[in-house]
Amino acid sequence: MQLQKLVRNVYPNLTPYTCQLADLPIEDLKKVLNKDKVYKLSFNESPLGPSSKVIEAMQKSLLELNLYPDSTGEELKEEISRMEGIDKSQLLLSNGADDLIVLLAQTFLELEDEVIIPQITFVQYLASTHLMGAKPVFAPMKPDLSIDLKAILERITEKTKLIFLCNPNNPTGTIIPDSEIEAFLQEVPSNVLVIIDEAYHEYADSEEYSSSVKYVDKGFPVFVVRTFSKIYSLAAVRIGYGIGDARVVDAIHHVRPPFNVNAVAQAGALAALRDQEHVEQAIALNQKGKTQLYELFTEVGWKYINTNGNFIFVDMGRDSQEIFDSLAERGIIVRTLTGYGLEHSLRVSIGDEEGIHAFIQAIKEII
Structure with a gap:
């Protein structure tokens, strides 16, 4: 062979x-x-x-392992949309944040498209870029190792398709101040999608930090990635979700496998959200x-x-x-x-x- x-x-x-x-x-x-x-x-x-309520919900779901899960996770989406103040059409579930990052790459990237990635950040952005044959463009960090939005803007070209931002950033733990993000988004062309990974969102305690979900309804080209792996202690069952413009969500659904999130994970995530x-x-x-x-x-x-x-x-x-x-x-x-x-x-x-x-x-x- x-x-x-x-x-x-x-x-x-x-x-x-x-x-x-x-x-x-x-x-x-x-x-x-x-x-x-x-x-x-x-x-x-x-x-x-995980909490005892999560364990109980997941154990109950095991009695129906012979059944396929809800392909879109409507009950879980209803809970997330209520908590985040968004419409369900702006939301989709994924098999962890990694799965969603890959789905975004599969949905939007062609050969030779450019993807801007901070020099020190989560490695899955680079892997997904390579998967689609796109070109990674690295932006240097600031001297304090925080993400340099100015350096990213300077690297946008006609070939730029996606920008990845991890906020809070892994592995540095730094944040991008909310005021800087809004000014940055005003400069980003509307044909470039800014993906903001908020895997550590719940841990952020800086007064300058705020979630970027609000920028979706403001019309900016933003897609927010979240996960249940960290604060909710569900890393083993792999479940995450994304929030963005309904048209972006619909585009990803064209690529997403119909049963990418299992029923046990959905049950655990729903119980986790209800145990704040x-x-x-x-x-x-x-x-x-x-x-x-x-x-x-x-x-x-x-x-x-x-x-x-x-x-x-x-x-x-x-x-x-x-x-x-x-x-x-x-x-x-x-x-x-x-x-x-x-x-x-x-x-x-x-x-x-x-x-x-x-x-x-x-x-x-x-x-």
Whole structure:
């Protein structure tokens, strides 16, 4: 078989997802590290876990596994539209945020279209661009590693089709001030779609931050991506949603598989939205852990960025791989950022109290 004549021309630009140490499930980490206890602070997962109401709803849905799910998730969409103050025609569900990012690329990108992506941000934007044979155009970050909207505007050409913004941004935890976004959108041509990924929206506590959902009704070419993987603790079942102009949503439906969101995920997400007390608990836990890690980094003299997510970007001023390896020896896994050319930095997820304590003690031992 001549594989190279069978695969698409974009094949050389695509890389399968491979699990490095930071990507392995907990049980696999225990085996690899030969540890009975490990702390995974590399995936930005919620340490609180789903609420009891979510578990109950998902267990009930298991009794109907023989039935196909609602293909559009009408009940869940009604709840989201009520909470966000939007029409259901402006909303669609997806198999996690990653699925929606791919669907957006499949819907709008042709060969040689240009996609503007900040230099340091979520890697799925680049992968989806390559998938469609489009051209990624990288915009440099500001000196403080926040997203530079001016640099993005300067890179818009007649070939620009999409712009990806992660707000709050992963892996830096920075936000784009709301005032800057509105001024930016006024400069973006109407034939360019700005995709704003708000995966960490619920964690943002900066007074300058605001969701961009409101810009959809103002007529700006904006599409907002959300997920249940973070604050709602539903990463395992993969469910997200998007909010945009009804015409954009309809266009994506032309590409979307009819049953891309399973019934168990829909039941869990609906129950999660109706348990906002649990969300407040997750925010409080995150805030407590964030304060503890700030204090640690200040004590050891490491530079960190005030975060609006459930993770912290820290610059240690030394080889991050050495710190990573030393932590791994102690059963603690974090995320290096060498793929971005940041050789001295780590992204540390804010875990539960036990995980944070273990991390703090390990850092003090290492240095």
